[in-house]
Each structure stands twice: as C-alpha cells, then as structure tokens.
Amino acid sequence: MEAVLKNLASTAELLAVAGHSGVVDQWDKQTLSRAFDWARYCEHLFSRFHNNPSIRSIMEKQLQLTNQSLRAAFPGYTGVSFTDLSRCQHLLLVGLLNNPELPISIMKTLFDTTSLVDTTQTGHQDVTGFCSHIIQCRSACKVLSPLTDLSAGVGADAEVQGVMLMERLDALLSQASQPSQPEHILDSVLQGCEGAVGHFCLVIAAALLTTKNSQTASQDFLLDWLQREQRVLQHMCSSLPATLIIDLAKQHRKFRDAYCDVLKKWASDMEYSMSEGEWVQTTSTDRRTVSFQRLTEYFVALFEACPSLRGDVEKELNALKVSDGDFDVRGLSVWGDLLSALNK
Secondary structure, eight states, X not given: OHHHHHHHHHHHHHHHHHHHOGGGGGOOHHHHHHHHHHHHHHHHHHHHHTTOHHHHHHHHHHHHHHHHHHHHHSTTOOOOOTGGGXXXXXXXXXXXXXXXXOOHHHHHHHTOSSSOXXXXXXXXXXXXXXXXXXXXXXXXXXXXXXXXXXXXXXXXXXXXXXXXXXXXXXXXXXXXXXXTHHHHHHHHHHHHTTTOHHHHHHHHHHHHHOOOGGGHHXXXXXXXXXXXXXXXXXXXXXXXXXXXXXXXXXXXXXXXXXXXXXXXXXXXXXXXXXXXXXXXXXXXXXXXXXXXXXXXXXHHHXXXXXXXXXXXXXXXXXXXXXXXXXXXXXXXXXXXXXXXXXXX
8 A cells, every 4th residue: 555655646746747847848758658657547546446435535645745745846736636536647638738848749749640549559558649539539529419619610629629729828828938939839830730721720710719718818829920920811711611710800800900901912912804804813822712702702791790890991992992093994903893892
C-alpha cells in the first residue's frame, strides 16, 4: 500500500507540473507517453478501490497532503480529489493544452491525424493523434444526436478543434511575457494545414462563434490575425456556407468590416466581358471564381443581416462610381452596375 500511495502522490505532482510548470517545454514524445501511462494507472486505482471505504479513505488523506504542498508550490493549482482519478487522462490533457510552455512538437503529436492512438501495443501507449482520436469520438456522438448548435454549420470535429484553439489562445494571451507565441501558434497550425485550408477555415469560424465571454480577447486576436492573413480570409469568404459567413458578420464587427473589404476587392478585380455581357473576375479568389451575380447576392445577404451597414456601404460604392466617371451606362463601371443591381 505504501508504494501505491507514493505513486498516487507522484501522479498528482505530475498533473501539477503538466498544467503549471515551464518544465514541459523539455518534454518529448516518450515523456508524454509515460505521463499518460501514469494517468491511466490512477484511473485503474479508482476503478479498483472506489467501492472499498477503508482504502479509499487512506488514498483521500494522501491526496489531501499532496494537494496542500502542491498549492504552495504552484499558484493556481486547485488540487486533485479521489473522484478526479476516474478522469486522470482528461485532467492531464487539459493541463497540457492550457500550459503556454507546451512545445509545438508535442502539440503536433497530440493532433497528428495520420496515425491515431494505438491502444493494443505493449509498453508505453502511443499517444500520436490522441486529440484527433477524441475529436473522432466527439464527432460520432454529434452525428448520433440531434444537432441544434453551431455544429450544424461547421461540423462537430471543427467545433471541438475551434474550442481547443480558443482555450490555447486564452492560455497564451494570459502570459504577457511572450506576446509573439499566440501568433506563432496560428502560423504553425496554418502551415500544418497545407492542402486542407478549407477545414482550417471551419475551425476558425467555430472558434469565432464560441459564446464564452471570457474568450473575447482571444477572438479579437484571431480576427486581427485573420485580417493580416488575407489569403485565409478570402478563402473563408469564398468557400464557407453563406449562412455561416453572415453569422460571423453579425457577431463580430471586425469580421463584418473585413468581409466588406473582401467583397469590394472582388469587385475591383472584375472586368466587363463584351462576349459574355457581364462582369467577370480577372483573377481567381484562391482558385475560386466569384461571379457578378454571386457578388451581388453576398452584398444583399449582408445588408439583410446588418441593415445599418447598407447606407455607409452604398455611399462608398457611389464614391467609387464617381471616381470612375459617374457613368450610368452598363459595362463602364463595376461600381455603378453593382449599385444598380443592389437597388433593384
């Protein structure tokens, strides 16, 4: 029993280090695997002894003593109860993801989608894709239950990843000593999504549509980053469902303004085709072509969702039309023809 209590105390210390210590920046994949081994060990202790009052009481006293010393060593540490042992892996994962010192290499291991968790091998369990495995399970639950929240627009996997992204940004932004880390995280995720930018856009949308008031700063940071990454922003605006874009515009003024700028850029890239009798894009939008009719529909949907926006935008479009010569003849100014289409 003495060895069990010692292991129990060591695992509680491990959880404290995972969530509150900078030591994790030295962790590698093997260290991560061992940590989850100890977390599973404590889950086994719970399942074996939770119905044994005498042993449970001894273990609870050990946890109380360990928690007392850990609170003194790690500000913000809340302690581990006996019932918490039943979800020890979850506590370990949440602690790591909220620790701003967690290295990018460990993040990539946890979110690897090419090789999911191997639960059959002996020795240390392979933790590659551990978070992706959780996302798959969460997605299955969503598919098998009525969808009444934002998952219907972005998908369950993107919703889970969006929430995780917000939690990660929250943790990093709270560390004022390293202001560049949040942007580094986003840039790293973007680089890792080459060939899957569409899914990354869904994750961003899910993150921006989360409703936790505490995450306003993280959403503002994400919106500022998105405005700097015009390629990602334009891909979002052209590829995501129109209803999702409108939801983002209604919820975030920064996104609404950025969306308006994207629509105006698409219009400025158009030339009038005499053969087609229509305005066409001269440059594709991230390999997508937006027609003049579709552009008009985007503006109309935005005005219907945000009526107060219409007057200012039409005033700006009219000024652009005047700069083109203020002609009312079709085909001479994209701004004039756009205004005519909007006022029909």
